[in-house]
Amino acid sequence: MGDRMRIVIAVEEFNPSKGYLEYYLARELTKLGHKVYIFTFGCGKDAARTMLNEGFEVINVPYFAVIHGYHLPSFKGIVYILNFNKTEKPNIIHCEPLDSPLSLIFILCARIFKYKIVGSIITQLNLVFSPWGIKKKFLFSISKIIVTHFVKKRSQIVFAKTEELARLISRSYNISLNKFRLIPLGCDPELFKFDLNERVILRNKLGLCESDVVIVYSGKLDCSKRLDLLVKALSPIISKNSRVKLLIIG
Template sequence: MKRYRILHIMNYYIPEMGYQENYLPAEQKKLGLFPFIITSDRYPPIQNYDQILAPVLGSRIQYPGRFKDNGVEILRLPVILENIHHTYVLLKGLYRSILKIDPDIIHLHGVSGYLVFQVLIINSFLNMPLVMDSHTCYFNVNPYNFKKRFYYKILKRLVYPCFKSKIQKILPINEDAKIFLKDELNIPESKLTILPLGTDVKTFYFSETERVAFRKKLGLNPNDVVAIHSGKLSDRKQTSFLVNSLTGLFSNFPSFKLLIVGSGSKEYMDSIRFIVKENDMENKVFFYPFAQRNVLRKFYNAADIGIWPGDPSITIQEAMACKLPIIVQDHRDTKELNAYTNGIVVRRGDKAQLLSAISKLVLNKKLREDLGEKSLQLVQDILNWKSIAQRSIELYREALGRP
């Protein structure tokens, strides 16, 4: 196999995280490719950055220049223009940097924004093989208002028709992203192949020893049935809805506990803590801040059930790798996460369905264990970064027209 030079281009990069951009290039390197990353000189401008990520990452603005993460060389370029409301950037010196790296293929992360336009225009001159991936789903463009619809119509009618011959493949992360590309951008089926998100099985795995020790550290009893909800917390993740739904459940199941690991805006977290306090759930619902991955694994090992009733998150795959059954929303954006029927799906915002799913798992230890084994098997078979990297190489070869 030729050792292809793969240039990943993306708006933002946060080192030592569990995202696609952290693991896919690193696993590609282990498989013999030469990946390289170009990104901006800053972290993403997420809402309430100072409250949520600054305590962990520090300043959002970083220095331009080169560094390594997971063994992959990364070049941060200065930003010419940034739209913090849509996380779009234009990069200074991108054309020269691409020429210097001279990749066999460009992997552009994203299908909209300034950087996408910049790469498409540059590549109209360079004519390099181009693969794009897309995390854009109907759920994460909400509210899909007139302004957004108008923007995507411009992409559909003006931008992509001009550049479609320069794009070999687009890789949506799930079925919802694929349908969005077909319906909203008129991308033909022949150019679309799903490449799902995965997890790092060397960091996230089940350990009975760790489970016993960490449950003891958290003050949990051996008979407690523990659920976990983790990640960046917001109404889109349905965190408040989850806590509100549990107000009457604890009296029926005294051994049931909920761990909330992560953070959101101060106002949002205060509102959830208020619900907990007002309903005397302070000895049932426990809050923990963002945790490093090796500590987050311990939380998953201490738990018995993972619950994400709203927008999906990469934390779901991490929990599955630790052998947790999952409760997720019944939608095409979670189809790949429940491919082995390793969880229970519930209609978004349906309190009765959510409580029924939780009750079923709390009452049935064997069901929890069976679904947890299926979660682990799905990760081992498909949703791990090594398998996904191997699949990406196959897709690159197709894009290059090589066997």
């Protein structure tokens, strides 16, 4: 394939201003000299291509429905993807997540266009980590069928941020641990590097003293996260030590 590869990153939504892992992944791959395309969804009836200042291209394909966070590409969108594969001849498709309808289209074409499939199983249905009900079990069953019959056989690498996550996904989807690679995607060393001055400024803005011990939660604010347990557990600690603070970032 040579040193310079053509890499597609397939995601459900893409917004550079939010700083999600897809943005930093595309930016760093571009810096390494690769040709990078972000495939996502737009509101128009036709596909639209935009070149960003960072040097990679964002391609919005049309869709006709959204089910639990998953976009279903329209017929025009599917045709565009097929034509793109034929003309651009990508080398690698990075799927975020591997079990989305968009990723499935790329996966089904892998043998025809001879590209490699990699990605993560970060289901937007939030099935593995949420309380289970009949609806969740049904949706997980569909996701597992897709992974077992299509994704597992055609993907070369499955990324996981930690060993624990790799083992959990391996058990849940019956994927060999040998297929997993541990890479903390989304961690930008420039964005999260330690800066004492910024630390002091931010603490002052939040009304926090230098001696305060701050426990930070960052993530979704929904019932499945059980933040009430965190608040209840910290309550007796905070009542005894006023220097302990809880910071919730949604």
